[in-house]
């Protein structure tokens with residue numbers, strides 16, 4: 001693979017290098033492989049932050065961290081805050097004591113005499129160092145306690161909110177992106193504790209150094225600035241360089257990793273072999289990896305150059321500082337002991353500022369994810385399933401859809417280009433008498449599943465009403481609606497749990513007994529599936545786990561039918577219940593549904609197998625979101641009745657089952 005001509009290196013090394021995209025990436029992904037995920041929007045955020053902006057944001061960042069920590073463990077927060085403040089005082093006292101020591105040592109007289117004179121000051125230096133060490137360990141312990149607590153509290157806050165929102169929110173693209181970036185918020189909150197404690201510590205050290213210098217000699221403060229600013233600039237520049245390198249490298253690495261995954265993925269494996277895709281994918285993998293390596297080398301060279309410039313600046317600043325100190329000493333404006341203390345204070349202040357700018361950058365980046373987490377919580381609260389509501393009648397006679405219209409939210413392909421999509425349901429009138437079998441039939445995309453989801457309360461109509469006798473579902477207690485419904489959908493979830501839990505999860509609050517499970521399993525033929533599992537009911541279902549066992553689509557469907565039976569709800573919605581079942585199992589399911597109907601169970605049956613709806617009490621035929629005809633099977637099959645849609649579809653299907661000679 002040849003590589004495109006390298007683009008010119010950027011003039012300003014603080015700006016991200018232009019995209020270096022290999023031909024492989026252009027061919028396979030149409031350009032650089034960028035994720036369209038929520039967190040992606042924070043890529044490169046460190047670079048947007050200058051020194052001044054960092055300092056401006058400092059109070060807000062510290063406030064956010066303190067708020068998180070206070071919510072999780074106020075006591076540990078107090079320990080960390082007091083320990084850090086105490087460390088600052090200990091540092092200042094230590095510096096003053098050093099000055100005292102030097103002033104006692106640098107006086108004329110015998111060594112023993114001078115040492116004796118400096119003894120109290122030396123004891124103070126030792127005391128300050130010991131106190132500082134003890135406080136540091138208290139702060140480390142407090143931070144260590146806060147970190148996991150903050151992460152747990154933030155994770156719980158996230159999960160608890162997400163579990164309560166409407167389905168429409170989870171399906172909304174924008175909400176999903178926010179969900180994605182907020183999912184990093186908990187780990188970021190944890191890291192913020194550490195970064196923030198380092199920032200506060202560096203800040204206190206800096207203030208202590210500046211305070212002591214001001215007390216010693218006001219003229220020393222500009223020297224601190226002279227020495228620390230180039231060093232802060234160099235620390236920030238080098239940190240940015242590393243950051244740029246990481247972000248450029250990570251894109252190419254991601255693209256390469258994707259190819260690596262495709263080569264070993266089970267689903268792709270047959271095609272990789274039959275079409276001999278191995279060398280093709282491997283060749284592109286190598287080209288991308290080499291591109292990534294070249295990028296890293298280039299950035300490492302640039303980082304080395306910047307480091308050298310920064311070191312030269314720091315050297316000049318150090319020389320200027322020591323020159324100024326020398327001049328003050330020479331002119332007699334400053335005592336030697338003060339100059340000695342000033343050197344120590346300036347060094348400690350400058351290293352504190354280095355730490356401050358780097359840690360502040362990281363703190364800023366983590367704070368963006370925590371802000372997403374907070375935004376998600378606010379948004380989730382806005383889109384939460386409303387709690388409470390009107391009680392449903394104990395014995396409902398019929399559920400009625402009255403002129404119900406519903407549209408899914410439309411996502412524009414390009415920003416600012418609204419898409420017009422017809423509603424999934426349009427002015428639909430459907431009556432579901434309790435204790436009867438109602439069938440919904442129609443072409444793909446005609447709105448059958450949408451109607452079932454509205455019945456479950458997963459969506460609410462844009463207009464029109466769904467009434468449970470005289471109670472409007474929009475005002476009813478949603479829990480009472482879902483409690484009365486069991487749903488077997490074509491895409492029912494395959495829980496990576498044991499077979500026992502996969503059925504029992506139909507009603508998680510009910511006691512799991514083998515008796516109840518066996519009864520539910522017999523209902524759909526899942527008893528045969530369970531009998532064939534290596535550990536029976538206790539077999540873990542799902543590949544990729546030790547002891548995990550995979551079962552076929554049809555076997556899953558039987559388990560899912562048992563789950564609905566285990567739920568023991570008054571209304572059973574079955575959406576394509578037999579799509580993956582063999583002919584025998586399918587017949588059995590429809591016989592069961594008939595038996596249920598005879599027992600007075602309400603069944604809403606959605607299916608494309610029209611021969612199976614012959615026994616339904618009423619059949620609704622949908623087309624492009626509208627009910628085009630409805631009635632009993634015999635009525636719909638009468639020539640000339642209604643629109644004839646059902647009759648036509650039914651006859652077409654029956655002809656396919658007949659032997660060609662009989663046509």
Ligand SMILES: Nc1ncnc2c1ncn2[C@@H]1O[C@H](COP(=O)(O)OP(=O)(O)OP(=O)(O)O)[C@@H](O)[C@H]1O
Pocket residue numbers: 171408409424442443444445446447448449450451
């Ligand atoms: N989650 C969704 N988001 C956006 N549009 C959707 C969503 N689900 C369904 N639709 C659209 O709504 C319309 C009705 O879909 P629905 O799944 O209700 O039809 P259906 O009759 O059950 O189809 P099938 O027989 O294929 O299962 C279709 O145009 C479909 O593309």
